[in-house]
Amino acid sequence: AQTVTQSQPEMSVQEAETVTLSCTYDTSESDYYLFWYKQPPSRQMILVIRQEAYKQQNATENRFSVNFQKAAKSFSLKISDSQLGDAAMYFCAYRRREYGNKLVFGAGTILRVKS
């Protein structure tokens, strides 16, 4: 079974600085998707960034970028120029490409942003 591990229950970053959230996963599949979701205090889950396993290039979305290491099964999220609005719970998630398959989530990392 696929598993996703987030080893940092909580992280802190100073406003305007950079922080990296870690995620590792376990799978025997070669074709899959990886995601980072953000859950602010409003509880609404928001997609931050998506990576397709067959793409070697790391995904970027404005201040958010990933370091995807397929052989190491690692998928970290880097947030640059951190803002107060980045404070939230961040979840790493995995999904096989195969039709109908479920999303598997990690336990989450709480990110606190200090002003």
Add this chain to the structure above:
Amino acid sequence: DVKVTQSSRYLVKRTGEKVFLECVQDMDHENMFWYRQDPGLGLRLIYFSYDVKMKEKGDIPEGYSVSREKKERFSLILESASTNQTSMYLCASSPPPGQGRTEAFFGQGTRLTVV
């Protein structure tokens, strides 16, 4: 934009009651999911459905059932609510892989308290 709507944001029920949590999505997605979110455990899949009247058990189906009579609606049923089912419940929907966007879209969550 995709909208996933959960019928209640907060719910308080008594032990032994039958509880219905409703979820509706407006994007004609085949896949729908019910997750339970608990601190330190992330999101755990209860059930998912990849088509009308089709369902599959997730990781923690005990004490729950689901119904999907129409494509847009996916209901979670607690047959006899117990205090250990006090939690946050999140509904999500997604298209099948290969149809453009591959991520799941979430409702705003229902915080259920069983007393």
